[in-house]
Amino acid sequence: MEQLICLGIESTADNLGVGVARSDGTILANSISTHVPEEGGIHPREAARHHAEQMGNVIAEAMETAGIQKEGIDVIGFSQGPGLGPCLRTGATAARALASYLEVPLVGVNHCVAHIEIGRLTTGALDPLTLYVSGGNTMVTGFEAGRYRVFGETLDIAVGNCLDTFAREAGLEYPGGPAVEKMALDGATLIPLPYVVKGMDLSFSGLLTAASQELRDGSRRLEDICFSIQEVAYGMLGEVTERALAHTGKRELLLTGGVGANRRLRSVISSIADEHGASAKFVPIQYATDNGAMIAWTGMIAHLRGVRTPIEASHIDSRWRLDEVEVPWRD
Numbered sequence: 001m002e003q004l005i006c007l008g009i010e011s012t013a014d015n016l017g018v019g020v021a022r023s024d025g026t027i028l029a030n031s032i033s034t035h036v037p038e039e040g041g042i043h044p045r046e047a048a049r050h051h052a053e054q055m056g057n058v059i060a061e062a063m064e065t066a067g068i069q070k071e072g073i074d075v076i077g078f079s080q081g082p083g084l085g086p087c088l089r090t091g092a093t094a095a096r097a098l099a100s101y102l103e104v105p106l107v108g109v110n111h112c113v114a115h116i117e118i119g120r121l122t123t124g125a126l127d128p129l130t131l132y133v134s135g136g137n138t139m140v141t142g143f144e145a146g147r148y149r150v151f152g153e154t155l156d157i158a159v160g161n162c163l164d165t166f167a168r169e170a171g172l173e174y175p176g177g178p179a180v181e182k183m184a185l186d187g188a189t190l191i192p193l194p195y196v197v198k199g200m201d202l203s204f205s206g207l208l209t210a211a212s213q214e215l216r217d218g219s220r221r222l223e224d225i226c227f228s229i230q231e232v233a234y235g236m237l238g239e240v241t242e243r244a245l246a247h248t249g250k251r252e253l254l255l256t257g258g259v260g261a262n263r264r265l266r267s268v269i270s271s272i273a274d275e276h277g278a279s280a281k282f283v284p285i286q287y288a289t290d291n292g293a294m295i296a297w298t299g300m301i302a303h304l305r306g307v308r309t310p311i312e313a314s315h316i317d318s319r320w321r322l323d324e325v326e327v328p329w330r331d
């Protein structure tokens, strides 16, 4: 069978990613350029300017790595949401221009769906329960009756955001997750911090406030605070994930998103999978954090099932929910 090629553009936040995927599931390129803010967190407009400036370079690099010319591109995929408006708009503009210049179809991809699909492709998981944890997202999801259902999610900030903000206040390097993880290795005392699970949903803002308060009080070792944040945050995630696993009876448990790099969280996920006779799957880090390959691959499989996004329907949706997306390529 003749293979098709999709070029995908990811630009939901501070990463600009361009990936190239072939219809047989081969990832031919996964180029990335990250906007590093001079200080503080992400500035949407500055990140968008970075993406606009780097767009040409990153596309050229991905095409060179993939060994393709513009004639070899059959489909253009782009992240249509959710994410930061200015960043999404920059990616969408480039995608529309490319698709109309090359006269190929355009496919708008949901960023959260893409995290799951690249996870399935790269780990071989068929029908996993997925815990997706990053700087902007925290959710437990699984496929049921035509869609990815959200079984539990954060009611306020994402777990990665909690770690990053705390680390910044503590004067630790950015990104905060790995810095907190390193510190936690030398922690031993569990400080009581708010553990907030409401039904199947989670809240991390109280944890952040209380941990920051401990920091200002100055009577606790930073190592102990970091250790405690990890125990509480990953305990909360574990509780909700375990209940969703028991409820759905899925046989695979997929961990993805940048926070999925964490060793402590991985061990929590492994034990839950073991106890329920499921297999734990960890997405390789270059495909777990925001990347273009996941948009290219999801654009490809959607395209093969006839999904098209005409230019007039290609406006971005910064709040596009995972469970609103139709998933005709499953079942």
Ligand code: ATP
Pocket: 012, 013, 014, 015, 133, 134, 135, 136, 137, 159, 160, 161, 163, 164, 175, 176, 177, 178, 181, 257, 258, 259, 260, 261, 262, 263, 288, 289, 290
């Ligand atoms: P999204 O757009 O999906 O929300 P993102 O822009 O936050 O993604 P990712 O690269 O998926 O990007 O995730 C980054 C997050 O992962 C940051 O919050 C970072 O602190 C966290 N992180 C990275 N490594 C670790 C680690 N070892 N332990 C905990 N958190 C980590």
Ligand code: FE2
Pocket: 111, 115, 134, 289, 290
């Ligand atoms: Fe992401």
